[in-house]
Structures are given as structure tokens and as C-alpha cells.
Amino acid sequence: MRANQKAWLAVAPVVLVVAFTAVAPLMTVVNYSVQDIFDVHTRLFVGLDWYRETLRDPRFLEALVRQLGFSALVLALEIPLGIWIARCMPLQGRMTVAFLIILAVPLLIPWNVVGVTWQIFARPDIGLLGAAVTALGVSYNYTSSAFDAWATLVLMDVWHWTSLVALLCFAGLAAIPPAYYQAAALDGASRWQVFRHVELPHLKSVLTIAVLLRLMDSLMIYTEPFVLTGGGPGASTTFLSQYLTSMAVGQFDLGPAAAFSVLYFLLILLLCWLFHASVMKRGDAAA
Amino acid sequence: MSAPNGKAHWSLYLYCLFLLAPLYWLVSMAVKSNRDILGGLELVPGDPTLANFVEVATNPAWYGAFVNSLTYVCLNAALSITVALPTAYAFSRYRFLGDKQLFFWLLTNRMAPPAVFLLPFFQLYSAVGLFDTPLAVALAHCLFTVPLAVWILEGFVSAVPKELDEMAAIDGHSFPFFFFRILIPVIRGGIGVTLFFCFMFSWVELLIARTLTASEAKPIVVAMTRTVSASGLDWGVLAAAGVLTILPGLAVVWFVRRHLAKGFAMGRV
Numbered sequence: 001m002r003a004n005q006k007a008w009l010a011v012a013p014v015v016l017v018v019a020f021t022a023v024a025p026l027m028t029v030v031n032y033s034v035q036d037i038f039d040v041h042t043r044l045f046v047g048l049d050w051y052r053e054t055l056r057d058p059r060f061l062e063a064l065v066r067q068l069g070f071s072a073l074v075l076a077l078e079i080p081l082g083i084w085i086a087r088c089m090p091l092q093g094r095m096t097v098a099f100l101i102i103l104a105v106p107l108l109i110p111w112n113v114v115g116v117t118w119q120i121f122a123r124p125d126i127g128l129l130g131a132a133v134t135a136l137g138v139s140y141n142y143t144s145s146a147f148d149a150w151a152t153l154v155l156m157d158v159w160h161w162t163s164l165v166a167l168l169c170f171a172g173l174a175a176i177p178p179a180y181y182q183a184a185a186l187d188g189a190s191r192w193q194v195f196r197h198v199e200l201p202h203l204k205s206v207l208t209i210a211v212l213l214r215l216m217d218s219l220m221i222y223t224e225p226f227v228l229t230g231g232g233p234g235a236s237t238t239f240l241s242q243y244l245t246s247m248a249v250g251q252f253d254l255g256p257a258a259a260f261s262v263l264y265f266l267l268i269l270l271l272c273w274l275f276h277a278s279v280m281k282r283g284d285a286a287a
Numbered sequence: 288m289s290a291p292n293g294k295a296h297w298s299l300y301l302y303c304l305f306l307l308a309p310l311y312w313l314v315s316m317a318v319k320s321n322r323d324i325l326g327g328l329e330l331v332p333g334d335p336t337l338a339n340f341v342e343v344a345t346n347p348a349w350y351g352a353f354v355n356s357l358t359y360v361c362l363n364a365a366l367s368i369t370v371a372l373p374t375a376y377a378f379s380r381y382r383f384l385g386d387k388q389l390f391f392w393l394l395t396n397r398m399a400p401p402a403v404f405l406l407p408f409f410q411l412y413s414a415v416g417l418f419d420t421p422l423a424v425a426l427a428h429c430l431f432t433v434p435l436a437v438w439i440l441e442g443f444v445s446a447v448p449k450e451l452d453e454m455a456a457i458d459g460h461s462f463p464f465f466f467f468r469i470l471i472p473v474i475r476g477g478i479g480v481t482l483f484f485c486f487m488f489s490w491v492e493l494l495i496a497r498t499l500t501a502s503e504a505k506p507i508v509v510a511m512t513r514t515v516s517a518s519g520l521d522w523g524v525l526a527a528a529g530v531l532t533i534l535p536g537l538a539v540v541w542f543v544r545r546h547l548a549k550g551f552a553m554g555r556v
Contacts, residue, residue, distance in 0.1 A: 007377035021427060105537065108486070108537070117312075117313045120312060171549065223492075
């Protein structure tokens with residue numbers, strides 16, 4: 001590493017782009033969040049009033065609880081399942097490429113098409129899944145039952161995103177030198193011991209990335225529930241982004257929506273930071 | 288559970304079946320008429336038709352939206368790679384004032400929910416006269432793709448030994464020659480993977496694309512949310528459009544298939 005302040009020249013274009021696409025808009029949001037805006041010329045500084053109002057809004061709090069529950073649930077399903085699938089993969093050969101391609105497909109489908117696909121797949125009248133579940137004698141309708149809506153959304157999210165975890169873990173597994181496995185075999189290690197003491201430590205960095213990506217992305221989910229359930233039945237699948245969008249675009253409540261936005265962003269930053277800090281701390285303790 | 292280098296475990300086939308079943312259903316809907324779809328369930332389409340695809344391919348509202356989407360996705364990818372490459376090189380090779388903080392700050396942008404940007408984006412892009420153009424969507428998507436591109440490319444550049452830079456200098460090559468003729472060919476796999484990730488965000492995103500466009504630059508994902516006709520929802524055409532939106536993704540994944548595993552390691556495992 002060479003110390004070189006000229007490197008800032010190379011970084012400048014990125015800083016400019018991000019300043020335009022992120023800093024200016026975020027400053028605008030912060031600016032809105034402390035004002036009561038009647039029209040372009042009539043504004044009133046209201047301090048933290050909008051923040052207080054947001055934190056007391058029962059619909060915000062309900063959406064927050066649903067959001068945290070949803071994120072916890074999909075992470076709890078997708079991370080172990082992703083590790084399992086990665087371990088089931090052959091490490092090389094033609095089949096490996098075929099599996100990689102199949103796994104990658106859900107990641108490249110537009111999010112609203114994911115919603116449409118599952119709509120078509122899960123509807124009791126025209127969907128394969130809906131019809132199959134109904135044929136088993138289970139009453140199932142994701143548009144009228146909150147439980148069914150949640151089950152369908154979670155299943156859809158697992159379908160959509162487990163591949164990301166699996167591909168990241170596969171990349172991690174593929175990088176483990178065979179000597180580690182040979183040493184473990186000489187020691188007579190069981191499959192579980194190999195996983196626990198050889199594979200898991202090597203997966204640490206990719207798993208950290210996987211959990212972080214899934215955590216932040218599940219916290220900002222919007223399009224798939226918007227298409228599949230529209231936030232319903234009632235408000236049972238209305239998560240933070242959906243509530244915020246209805247406030248910002250539907251009602252043009254600039255102040256409350258801006259305060260909501262700032263709190264929302266801070267929440268994601270906080271959760272990601274907490275996770276990252278705890279991983280780093282544990283890593284230091286182990287080292 | 289399979290041993291390393293062994294054969295695929297049977298549960299992997301089961302999982303692939305789970306991944307492919309909804310897609311099979313989408314394709315089977317796409318080749319049926321709306322009457323057949325609502326008429327009853329059939330596992331294999333009895334009377335397949337390409338009418339839905341013909342509708343998407345001949346109706347300008349549909350294929351125009353396709354062109355709009357592809358335009359901003361390509362613009363975004365080109366823009367992201369162009370600005371991210373020198374930055375990734377700088378992060379990988381130099382230490383400078385605030386480099387760690389800058390790198391971390393870039394990544395925090397990836398954590399911002401798109402919904403947060405709805406309010407200001409509309410005003411910002413209207414103010415600079417970009418509203419309802421593909422360039423507006425391409426720029427707005429940079430919010431997420433540029434940090435990701437810097438992150439991935441930094442991993443790939445760091446995997447290139449520094450001796451390569453020094454050898455080029457000793458050989459008397461100028462820095463631009465080294466950068467474009469030596470470094471870029473070496474990390475072309477990484478560039479392919481970065482394109483994959485840019486595509487993976489820009490092609491699939493709906494909320495920002497919907498907010499920044501009205502009629503002129505309406506993307507395919509938005510066109511698909513407005514398919515309710517007089518006779519109700521036309522499932523067949525919707526499914527056909529859905530199938531067509533999957534094809535570019537398949538092309539991209541085919542293109543980078545050899546680099547996929549390494550790419551997901553972000554070059555740094």
C-alpha cells in the first residue's frame with residue numbers, strides 16, 4: 001500500500017455520482033423532516049415533531065413489528081437452507097455449471113415478475129400450488145387469509161433469495177483447499193465435525209456478506225408483496241416500505257414521510273452495524 | 288450429505304424442482320389463451336398458442352417498454368463500471384486520507400431503502416430536466432450499483448499481484464496503457480461479474496423506475512402492473528411478458544457462468 005493523496009482523483013467520479021444520487025436526496029429528506037410544508041413558499045420549522053408523531057403512529061409501529069418478524073423469519077429459513085444447498089453441490093463438472101445457472105435464475109427475474117409468477121402459481125383457481133394445496137383438503141387462499149398470505153410471501157422469498165445465500169456459500173466452499181478435508185479424514189472426523197471445524201470457519205466471510213445482504217434487502221422489501229398481496233388482507237402484509245410509499249406518493253405527507261424515511265434508514269444502518277460489530281468482536285475473541 | 292467433489296445430493300434435485308415449478312407454470316400460462324386459463328387446470332397446455340407472445344411483440348406499448356428497460360440497464364451498467372473501475376483500483380492500491388471511511392460510507396448507500404428516495408428523487412430529477420428519461424433511471428440505480436461495483440471490483444483488483452503494476456512500469460508502459468491494456472484484460476472475469484450484479488439490480492427494480500418515469504420512458508416492469516383490460520386481467524399476456532423479462536437474465540447468467548462461483552466470492556475468499 002502506497003500513501004497517495006492523488007488517489008482521490010480516481011475516486012472523485014464515484015463521489016460525484018453518489019453525491020448526486022444519494023447525498024443530495026438524503027439531505028432533502030432530512031430537510032423535509034423538520035419542516036411543515038404548506039406550499040413552496042410557506043414552510044414552518046417544527047423541529048422533531050414529525051419524528052415524535054411517527055413514533056406514536058400505531059400503523060407505523062405495527063408495520064415495524066411485521067417487518068422485523070418477516071426479516072427474522074426469512075433469514076432463519078434462508079441462511080441454513082442456503083448452506084445446506086451449497087454443501088449438496090458437486091464442486092466441479094458440467095452439472096455444477098447447470099446447478100449454478102438454475103440457482104441464479106430467480107435472482108435475475110424482475111421483482112414484480114416474481115410477484116406475478118407466484119400470483120399465478122399460488123392462486124387457488126388457476127395456480128398449480130393453490131390447486132394442489134386445496135386438493136389436499138386444506139383451505140387455502142392467500143388473498144383472504146392473513147396466515148396464507150404470510151406463508152405464501154415467506155415461501156416466495158425463500159424461492160427468490162435462498163439462491164443468493166447458496167451461491168455465496170458455494171463460492172466459499174469451493175475455495176477450501178482439499179488438504180483440509182484430507183487432514184480431517186485422517187483424524188477420523190465425522191461429517192458434522194468437518195462442517196463445524198473445517199467448512200464453517202471458511203464460510204465466515206461469505207456468510208457475513210450473505211446475512212448482511214439478506215438482512216438489508218428483506219428490510220426494504222416492497223415489490224413482491226405489493227404485487228402478490230397488495231399489503232393485504234387488511235394490512236397484514238404491509239411492511240415498512242409499502243406504508244412509506246403510500247404516505248409519500250399516495251398522500252404527499254412530506255414531513256411525516258420524510259421523518260419516517262430517516263428513521264427507516266437509521267434502523268437498517270443500526271441493525272447492519274450491530275450484526276457486523278458482533279461478528280467482528282467474536283472474530284477478535286476467537287483469534 | 289455429499290462428500291466434497293462427490294455427486295449432487297438428491298435434495299439438490301428436489302430444490303431445483305422447487306425453483307423451476309413456478310417458472311414452468313408461468314411458461315405454461317404464457318402459451319394458453321385466457322379462456323383456457325380460466326377454464327380449468329391442466330398440467331400440460333392442451334392447446335398451446337403463441338398469441339400472447341405475438342401480442343407483446345407487436346404492441347408498441349409492450350415492446351417500447353422493453354426497449355426503455357434495456358436502455359437504462361445498459362446505461363447504468365456502463366456508467367457504474369466506468370466510474371467504479373478507477374475507484375476500485377485506488378482503494379486496492381493506495382492509501383489516502385479517509386479511504387476506509389469513504390469505502391464504508393459508499394457501502395451504507397446500499398443499505399438505503401429505495402422507498403426513502405421517492406420523495407426527493409422526483410423533485411431532483413424534475414429540476415434537472417431528466418424526469419421520464421432512461422438516463423434518470425440509470426443514474427438513480429447508480430445509488431445501489433456503484434457501491435456494489437466498487438466493492439466487487441476492489442476484490443478482483445486486489446487479487447491481482449502488485450508485481451504486475453511494477454513490471455509494467457519497468458517495461459516502460461504508461462499508466463493508461465497498463466490500466467486499459469494489461470489490468471482490464473486480467474480482471475475481465477471480475478468485470479463480467481460486476482455487470483451481472485449491476486444487471487441483477489437495475490433490470491429487476493420496480494419502485495425507483497416507476498417513480499422516475501411517466502409515459503415516454505415507461506419500463507417493462509411498470510407496463511406489467513397495468514395489464515387490466517376491460518375484460519379483467521389478461522393472465523396469458525401478463526405471463527408471456529413475464530417469460531420475456533426472464534430471457535435477458537438467462538443470457539447474462541449464461542455469459543458469466545464460468546465466473547459465477549468466483550464472482551459470488553467477490554474475489555476475496
